[in-house]
Amino acid sequence: MKLLGSTTSPFARRLRLFLANEAHEFINLDIFTEKDRELLTQNNPAQKIPTLIDGEQCIYDSRLIYRYLANKYQQTPLTWDEENLLTLIDAANDSLVSMLVLQRSDIDTEQDSLFFNLQRERVEQVFSALNNEVAQGRFNDWYYPTICLFCLLDWTEFRSLAQWQHFSELKLFHLKYSSKAEVKLTDPR
Ligand SMILES: N[C@@H](CCC(=O)N[C@@H](CS)C(=O)NCC(=O)O)C(=O)O
Numbered sequence: 106m107k108l109l110g111s112t113t114s115p116f117a118r119r120l121r122l123f124l125a126n127e128a129h130e131f132i133n134l135d136i137f138t139e140k141d142r143e144l145l146t147q148n149n150p151a152q153k154i155p156t157l158i159d160g161e162q163c164i165y166d167s168r169l170i171y172r173y174l175a176n177k178y179q180q181t182p183l184t185w186d187e188e189n190l191l192t193l194i195d196a197a198n199d200s201l202v203s204m205l206v207l208q209r210s211d212i213d214t215e216q217d218s219l220f221f222n223l224q225r226e227r228v229e230q231v232f233s234a235l236n237n238e239v240a241q242g243r244f245n246d247w248y249y250p251t252i253c254l255f256c257l258l259d260w261t262e263f264r265s266l267a268q269w270q271h272f273s274e275l276k277l278f279h280l281k282y283s284s285k286a287e288v289k290l291t292d293p294r
Contacts, residue, residue, distance in 0.1 A: 109156040115260035116167040117155040125287035197231040200224040236272035
């Protein structure tokens with residue numbers, strides 16, 4: 106089983122953490138170089154990481170990859186409420202990935218205009234909602250939604266894309282899981 110990703114991608118890191126104790130090969134791509142882009146395109150025409158290759162089966166998108174793996178390892182499927190947590194995490198992560206790509210395209214992402222205001226508002230609302238979910242104990246165990254939240258927060262801080270540190274529950278959550286061995290091993294810094 107091969108996982109195409111990069112050491113900096115928060116979406117790929119989720120699966121690297123989920124697969125921490127399972128046999129797999131992680132292929133670290135620089136998706137903006139010609140050679141790695143070609144390999145990525147051959148395996149996923151949407152040209153996004155992560156992509157999983159399991160024998161003849163290719164799976165695109167972290168959410169689907171998780172479902173595929175959970176099924177393969179006979180884990181209990183997520184509940185609808187847990188799926189909603191993933192949707193919140195993905196919404197903020199997608200907005201922040203867009204902001205990063207725009208910054209790298211020399212666009213001022215601090216500007217007061219509809220697109221940027223919508224992303225900032227979404228990210229703040231999601232962090233606030235997730236802060237409440239942490240307070241209610243929804244992330245007390247190290248399972249896939251917890252892994253995804255950790256990867257979002259850690260990557261947002263690593264890329265200095267938004268502030269979440271004023272949310273005290275998120276701050277405690279991040280601190281609690283920062284010292285895990287596999288978390289340290291996959292730290293993009
Ligand atoms: N919905 C996708 C999002 C994955 C994603 O946005 N990956 C980024 C890297 S963090 C990517 O491949 N970006 C390439 C691009 O947008 O061209 C998932 O959950 O896997």
